[in-house]
Amino acid sequence: MTYEELEKTAAGKADLINVRRIVRDQAEKLAANTGYRKQVLVCGGTGCTSSHSRQVIEQLEKSFEELGIDDVLIVKTGCFGLCALGPIMIVYPEGAFYSQMTPEHAKTVAEKHLIKGGEIVKELLYADTVHADGLVIPFAEIPFYKHQMRIALRNCGVIAAESIEEAIAAGDYAALAKVLKEMTPDEVIAEIKAAGLRGRGGAGFPTGLKWQFTKQAEGDKKYVCCNADEGDPGAFMDRSVLEGDPHTVLEAMTIAGYCVGADEGYIYVRAEYPIAVERLNIAISQARKVGLLGKNILGSGFDFDIHVRLGAGAFVCGEETALMASIEGHRGEPRPRPPFSAQCGVFGKPTVLNNVETWASVAPIILKGSAWFASIGTEKSKGTKVFAVGGKIKNVGLVEVPMGTTLKTIIYDIGGGIPGGKQFKAAQTGGPSGGCIPAKYIDIGMDFDNLTSIGSMMGSGGLIVMDEDTCMVDIAKFYLEFTADESCGKCTPCRVGTKRMLEILTRITEGKGEPEDIEKIKEIAEHMKSSSLCALGQSAPNPIISTMTHFASEYEAHIYDKKCPAGVCKSLLSYYIEPRKCRGCTMCARTCPANAITGVVKSVHEIDPAKCIKCGQCLENCKFGAVVKK
Amino acid sequence: MTQDIFEGTEEQAAALKSCIESHRGEEGALMPVLHEAQNIYGYLPAEVQTVIAEGLGVPLAEVYGVATFYSHFSLKPKGKHKVSVCLGTACYVKGSDKILEAVEKELGVSCGECTPDRKFSIESCRCVGACGLAPVMIVDEEVYGKLTPKDVPDVLDKYMGD
Numbered sequence: 001m002t003y004e005e006l007e008k009t010a011a012g013k014a015d016l017i018n019v020r021r022i023v024r025d026q027a028e029k030l031a032a033n034t035g036y037r038k039q040v041l042v043c044g045g046t047g048c049t050s051s052h053s054r055q056v057i058e059q060l061e062k063s064f065e066e067l068g069i070d071d072v073l074i075v076k077t078g079c080f081g082l083c084a085l086g087p088i089m090i091v092y093p094e095g096a097f098y099s100q101m102t103p104e105h106a107k108t109v110a111e112k113h114l115i116k117g118g119e120i121v122k123e124l125l126y127a128d129t130v131h132a133d134g135l136v137i138p139f140a141e142i143p144f145y146k147h148q149m150r151i152a153l154r155n156c157g158v159i160a161a162e163s164i165e166e167a168i169a170a171g172d173y174a175a176l177a178k179v180l181k182e183m184t185p186d187e188v189i190a191e192i193k194a195a196g197l198r199g200r201g202g203a204g205f206p207t208g209l210k211w212q213f214t215k216q217a218e219g220d221k222k223y224v225c226c227n228a229d230e231g232d233p234g235a236f237m238d239r240s241v242l243e244g245d246p247h248t249v250l251e252a253m254t255i256a257g258y259c260v261g262a263d264e265g266y267i268y269v270r271a272e273y274p275i276a277v278e279r280l281n282i283a284i285s286q287a288r289k290v291g292l293l294g295k296n297i298l299g300s301g302f303d304f305d306i307h308v309r310l311g312a313g314a315f316v317c318g319e320e321t322a323l324m325a326s327i328e329g330h331r332g333e334p335r336p337r338p339p340f341s342a343q344c345g346v347f348g349k350p351t352v353l354n355n356v357e358t359w360a361s362v363a364p365i366i367l368k369g370s371a372w373f374a375s376i377g378t379e380k381s382k383g384t385k386v387f388a389v390g391g392k393i394k395n396v397g398l399v400e401v402p403m404g405t406t407l408k409t410i411i412y413d414i415g416g417g418i419p420g421g422k423q424f425k426a427a428q429t430g431g432p433s434g435g436c437i438p439a440k441y442i443d444i445g446m447d448f449d450n451l452t453s454i455g456s457m458m459g460s461g462g463l464i465v466m467d468e469d470t471c472m473v474d475i476a477k478f479y480l481e482f483t484a485d486e487s488c489g490k491c492t493p494c495r496v497g498t499k500r501m502l503e504i505l506t507r508i509t510e511g512k513g514e515p516e517d518i519e520k521i522k523e524i525a526e527h528m529k530s531s532s533l534c535a536l537g538q539s540a541p542n543p544i545i546s547t548m549t550h551f552a553s554e555y556e557a558h559i560y561d562k563k564c565p566a567g568v569c570k571s572l573l574s575y576y577i578e579p580r581k582c583r584g585c586t587m588c589a590r591t592c593p594a595n596a597i598t599g600v601v602k603s604v605h606e607i608d609p610a611k612c613i614k615c616g617q618c619l620e621n622c623k624f625g626a627v628v629k630k
Numbered sequence: 631m632t633q634d635i636f637e638g639t640e641e642q643a644a645a646l647k648s649c650i651e652s653h654r655g656e657e658g659a660l661m662p663v664l665h666e667a668q669n670i671y672g673y674l675p676a677e678v679q680t681v682i683a684e685g686l687g688v689p690l691a692e693v694y695g696v697a698t699f700y701s702h703f704s705l706k707p708k709g710k711h712k713v714s715v716c717l718g719t720a721c722y723v724k725g726s727d728k729i730l731e732a733v734e735k736e737l738g739v740s741c742g743e744c745t746p747d748r749k750f751s752i753e754s755c756r757c758v759g760a761c762g763l764a765p766v767m768i769v770d771e772e773v774y775g776k777l778t779p780k781d782v783p784d785v786l787d788k789y790m791g792d
Contacts, residue, residue, distance in 0.1 A: 234719040390762075479719075
């Protein structure tokens with residue numbers, strides 16, 4: 001099939017996509033044109049697949065056969081964003097949002113809703129989409145989605161993730177066609193620069209400038225690379241784009257290839273993302289078949305092809321020079337810069353490297369114009385940013401908001417707040433390279449420069465929410481364990497610095513901290529920042545420095561008072577049974593693995609501190625709240 | 631510890647040979663070949679590394695250097711069932727360290743080790759991206775989410791039988 005033929009069949013599917021995008025009453029009219037009475041979209045992203053969305057699809061297919069339903073389309077999409085409630089299933093044209101589906105639920109929905117003349121099964125809908133008076137609210141209007149603006153994720157959860165037809169019907173490759181037919185490379189670069197697009201991978205370098213440098217670099221061979229080595233634990237937006245709309249990444253890389261004069265590209269993706277890898281491979285072979293990759297793309301005379309390279313579990317490979325070494329088949333160790341990758345990248349050739357989310361923002365800029373994109377966001381951070389919101393928050397998931405949206409909006413309006421009535425303590429952004437945002441900055445607008453100014457960083461967009469039960473010293477230690485483990489060992493400041501800092505922090509959490517430890521950490525941090533080879537070492541001290549700045553009293557409590565205020569650091573805790581509350585039920589003594597609890601039935605029990613291993617079993621199992629942690 | 635004895639089948643050797651053939655002459659072929667070799671054998675013993683080095687014309691030292699650099703590549707055989715506990719941030723703040731402790735206690739070996747009967751091996755991993763289900767553990771390909779330490783024995787029980 002040629003692209004032209006595919007474009008025609010895809011155009012016939014545009015209404016299918018529109019039904020999913022247009023609000024209810026119009027969608028219902030449109031649905032009549034599609035040949036399908038209803039469409040059922042089931043999330044096939046990693047989150048929902050892990051909570052068994054495949055079985056939901058299988059059950060639907062089975063029920064359809066039994067019930068003779070043949071005019072309802074089942075679509076396996078990418079991520080809808082609300083991962084905590086998975087598996088998620090949306091039925092159009094109503095826009096009914098079913099959450100936490102099981103195969104039994106799917107059977108019920110098929111029998112009661114999807115069958116001809118059926119009605120929405122309200123009990124199975126996500127509670128926020130049912131109004132107090134029983135009316136169903138379209139999910140786009142609920143708090144989680146209302147405050148969002150989806151540019152990079154525009155097709156995730158909208159199109160069938162493995163269908164190039166649906167991708168084209170939803171607008172993929174229209175920007176590539178426009179670029180190849182109507183624009184010169186310089187015009188495209190000027191448009192990206194005018195849009196103010198900055199790299200979403202962490203550093204925030206202007207994307208247009210990167211392309212321009214690579215275009216200007218001399219070389220007979222150039223490369224375009226995609227950094228999909230999403231190593232920051234807790235960030236999963238890149239994976240979701242690859243799983244939900246892989247074609248937008250291929251399209252944008254091809255556009256960049258045209259701009260800089262490259263004919264080959266690599267996508268470096270984590271091996272831990274099997275679904276993303278599979279969908280990428282499917283998308284690449286589909287694109288090759290219709291001439292969207294390969295020789296003479298769309299008859300323009302421009303050649304471009306893309307290969308997938310798998311990472312192998314090294315965090316440092318998210319760093320550009322390390323990533324390129326890994327593509328070349330070497331140990332993923334970084335090297336000093338300059339030369340920069342625009343002059344000397346993969347295989348020593350000029351290379352453009354952008355992150356997945358950055359690539360996903362390119363096509364909308366070409367189609368809607370730089371002025372539109374630049375009108376979103378803040379003065380120096382344009383457009384939107386996807387955050388992977390996790391930790392102690394109700395609506396764990398993916399959230400795309402205009403740059404400058406406040407942390408408060410993200411946590412409370414979109415995220416639904418902290419579960420269990422707990423207090424918000426801090427949010428961690430930027431992962432092991434970033435820092436924390438304490439509660440007093442909750443009104444800060446989230447953009448590149450604001451976050452840097454308070455000692456954190458945007459990073460790739462992982463946002464971990466922490467409540468009063470999180471110990472900030474323990475969290476700093478957690479990140480240090482990570483960076484010490486992932487330090488590649490090539491340069492001394494990082495290899496030795498992470499280790500020494502981890503030793504000091506471990507000591508502090510064990511109650512062996514000394515007053516001069518704070519100064520020691522600061523000194524090591526300075527050396528690491530100024531002399532490490534790559535960003536991993538330069539930014540590894542950030543989580544400690546930022547927690548020391550914002551939560552100095554917690555460090556002091558650990559060092560001077562030998563106490564952990566949050567009650568996390570085991571060595572500093574003691575468990576104790578309050579005699580007034582103890583009923584003598586013997587439960588604690590029976591569950592204690594160390595036999596540290598003594599007492600007989602109906603008499604007050606006691607914990608022997610010398611034997612206690614502080615596992616917390618007694619506290620978890622006491623029905624009367626008599627066990628306390630101090 | 632006793633030395634692990636390498637036992638490869640003829641099918642495995644043939645699969646490795648054809649994998650090397652298909653990548654020969656390709657720039658940066660070593661990583662994809664190591665990935666495939668690990669899929670074939672389950673790990674990368676010295677014997678397999680030697681075949682790859684000779685087949686691709688790369689020094690054995692370099693093959694070894696790359697294989698030991700990346701945590702995904704293993705030079706030791708793994709258990710029949712691979713138990714992997716996520717220690718990414720989202721899981722960590724929800725107590726995945728306690729899940730790992732429960733797994734270690736249940737299987738009687740530490741993280742990074744294999745049970746003496748080669749049935750289970752335990753490892754920790756950094757974020758599989760199922761943060762909505764935190765804390766999670768993965769047994770083979772199956773993801774178990776929203777776990778408490780008490781759930782661990784039941785999950786592992788499913789794999790004890792075979």
